[in-house]
Amino acid sequence: xxxxxxxxxxxxxxxxxxxxxxxxxxxxxxxxxxxxxxxxxxxxxxxxxxxxxxxxxxxxxxxxxxxxxxxxxxxxxxxxxxxxxxxxxxxxxxxxxxxxxxxxxxxxxxxxxxxxxxxxxxxxxxxxxxxxxxxxxxxxxxxxxxxxxxxxxxxxxxxxxxxxxxxxxxxxxxxxxxxxxxxxxxxxxxxxxxxxxxxxxxxxxxxxxxxxxxxxxxxxxxxxxxxxxxxxxxxxxxxxxxxxxxxxxxxxxxxxxxxxxxxxxxxxxxxxxxxxxxxxxxxxxxxxxxxxxxxxxxxxxxxxxxxxxxxxxxxxxxxxxxxxxxxxxxxxxxxxxxxxxxxxxxxxxxxxxxxxxxxxxx
Ligand code: UT7
Numbered sequence: 001x002x003x004x005x006x007x008x009x010x011x012x013x014x015x016x017x018x019x020x021x022x023x024x025x026x027x028x029x030x031x032x033x034x035x036x037x038x039x040x041x042x043x044x045x046x047x048x049x050x051x052x053x054x055x056x057x058x059x060x061x062x063x064x065x066x067x068x069x070x071x072x073x074x075x076x077x078x079x080x081x082x083x084x085x086x087x088x089x090x091x092x093x094x095x096x097x098x099x100x101x102x103x104x105x106x107x108x109x110x111x112x113x114x115x116x117x118x119x120x121x122x123x124x125x126x127x128x129x130x131x132x133x134x135x136x137x138x139x140x141x142x143x144x145x146x147x148x149x150x151x152x153x154x155x156x157x158x159x160x161x162x163x164x165x166x167x168x169x170x171x172x173x174x175x176x177x178x179x180x181x182x183x184x185x186x187x188x189x190x191x192x193x194x195x196x197x198x199x200x201x202x203x204x205x206x207x208x209x210x211x212x213x214x215x216x217x218x219x220x221x222x223x224x225x226x227x228x229x230x231x232x233x234x235x236x237x238x239x240x241x242x243x244x245x246x247x248x249x250x251x252x253x254x255x256x257x258x259x260x261x262x263x264x265x266x267x268x269x270x271x272x273x274x275x276x277x278x279x280x281x282x283x284x285x286x287x288x289x290x291x292x293x294x295x296x297x298x299x300x301x302x303x304x305x306x307x308x309x310x311x312x313x314x315x316x317x318x319x320x321x322x323x324x325x326x327x328x329x330x331x332x333x334x335x336x337x338x339x340x341x342x343x344x345x346x347x348x349x350x351x352x353x354x355x356x357x358x359x360x361x362x
Contacts, residue, residue, distance in 0.1 A: 008164035010060025039253025043157025043278030064328035078113020111310025113282030161286025228317030
C-alpha cells in the first residue's frame with residue numbers, strides 16, 4: 001500500500017486588511033467585542049477572483065515540491081465560493097496551470113473542504129488510483145457576506161492554501177483520518193438565496209442571507225472535533241504526548257482553547273493564526289500548515305494533529321506524519337493581480353447595496 005507524503009505547501013493571502021475598527025465604521029460592533037468573543041483582530045479581503053488566490057497557492061505548493069503541473073493526475077478543490085458552478089473551478093485551475101494530464105473535482109463541504117480533500121486524495125493514492133494530487137482549500141467568503149449581519153460579518157476572511165501529496169512507500173502524510181457530518185444541524189449555518197432551490201421561489205434571490213446559530217455551532221464544533229481527534233489518535237496507536245503540534249481549523253480562539261482542553265493538549269502546542277485572518281473556511285488548515293512549516297514549528301517526522309468543522313455540519317480530524325523535508329525545493333514568483341484599494345474601498349459597493357436593501361424591507 002502507498003502512503004501520501006506532503007511534498008509541497010503554499011498559501012495566498014490577499015493584501016487588503018480589514019480591521020475590527022474598520023468593521024465598526026459601518027456595523028454596531030467594537031474591537032473589544034470581537035476580540036473577547038473570537039480572538040480575531042483583522043482579516044483579509046480579496047480584490048480579485050477566488051481562482052486567482054487558488055492559483056497562487058497552487059503554484060507555490062507545486063514549486064515547493066518541484067513538480068511540473070503536467071505530472072499531476074488529480075486536483076481536488078475544497079471551497080464553497082467558487083468562481084462559477086459551471087465550469088467547476090478546479091478545471092479553471094487545471095487549465096491555468098497547464099496540468100493537462102489530470103482530473104479536476106470541486107468539493108463543497110464548507111470549512112472542512114480541505115480536510116475532506118486531503119482524506120479523499122490520500123485514500124485515492126493509497127489504492128494506487130492516483131499518484132500526484134494537488135489539494136486546495138480556500139474561500140472568497142467576503143463575496144457571499146451579508147454586510148448587515150454583525151454576528152456573522154466579523155467572523156470571516158478570504159484566503160487560500162494548497163498542498164501537494166505524492167505516493168510514497170514511507171509511512172508519511174495523512175496516516176489516519178475520520179470525517180463525518182451532523183446533518184441534523186444542517187441549517188445551523190446556511191447561506192440563503194443562492195442555489196436552484198431559491199431562484200424560482202424568492203424575490204430575494206441574490207440578496208444573500210445567513211442563518212447562523214453561533215452557540216449551537218460552537219458546541220457541536222468542540223464535541224465533534226475532540227471526538228474525531230481521539231478517534232484518529234486511537235487509529236494510529238498514539239497519544240497526545242506523541243503530537244508535536246495541533247493545526248486545527250481557525251474559527252474562534254475560544255473554540256481552539258476548548259478543543260485543547262478536551263483533547264488534553266497544552267495550548268502552546270496548538271497553532272493559532274485566527275487573530276490575523278479570521279475564519280477563512282476551507283483555507284484555514286492549508287494556510288496554517290504552511291505557516292507552521294515556515295515558522296519552524298514542524299520538523300521532519302513530526303506527528304501533527306488537525307481537525308475541522310463547518311456547514312453541514314461537516315467535521316473531521318486527521319493525523320499527519322510529516323515527511324523528510326521542511327524546506328521548499330523551489331520558490332514560485334506567482335503573485336495576485338495588483339491592488340491599490342483598501343479593504344473598505346473594495347467592500348463599499350456591497351456594504352451600500354445591503355444597507356439599501358435593509359432600508360427597503362424595514
Ligand atoms: O467554521 C464554522 C463557522 N462558525 C463558527 O465558528 C461559529 C461558532 N460560534 C462562535 O464563534 C460564537 O458563538 C460567536 C462568536 C458567533 C458568538 O459568540 P457568543 O459568545 O456565542 O455570543 P452570542 O451569540 O451569545 O451574542 C451575545 C451578544 C448578543 O447580544 P444580546 O442578545 O446579549 O443583547 C448579540 O446580539 O452579542 C451580540 N453580538 C454582537 N455585539 C457586538 C453579536 N455579534 C456582535 C458583534 N458585535 N459583532
